[in-house]
Amino acid sequence: MYEHLVVFKFNSSYQPQQEQQLVQTLLGLRDQIPGIIGLTAGVNVTEETGNIHGYTLGLRVTFSDQEALRAYGPHPAHQHFVAMLEGIIESVVVVDYPVQG
Template identity: 65%
Template sequence: MFEHLVSFKFNETYTADKEKALLDMLMTFKERIPGIVELTAGVNVTEEVDNIHGYTLGLRVTFRDQEALRQYGPHPVHQQFVKMLDGMLENVVVIDYPISRT
């Protein structure tokens, strides 16, 4: 299996309505994109004092294998989500790594 972690940092055009639309879209991925085993997404509510980096939204997707992860990026549903980010994304951090469930 492969884990896909994403942290999103938004600019001033990010609103509560846009946040809801993004989260709603993310939560449909598991049913609409093949190879997703598990998915969670949510708004950053950390109470860490040194959280000054402004990453607002987090996503964690577990894929059945590396090929499913590779197919995810160009998938039309994912590309629709990417288009929703247009103009409001300041930065994004993506981490992909293999995991084993023993």
């Protein structure tokens, strides 16, 4: 299995009412892309201060294997989500790693 972690930071063009549409689109990927065995997404509600650096949306996807992870990026459903970010995204952090144990 592989984990795919992503956090998003939006620019000033971003409207907070877009959050639920983005979250729902991300959650929909679970049923559209083969090899996803778990997916969660949501708006950052941390109470920690000083460490979030403006990142307000998070995504965690568990893939069955590395091949499924590689097929995710170019998949049309994922590309649709990427297109939704055009003009509103400032920064994205991505971490992919094999699950140990």
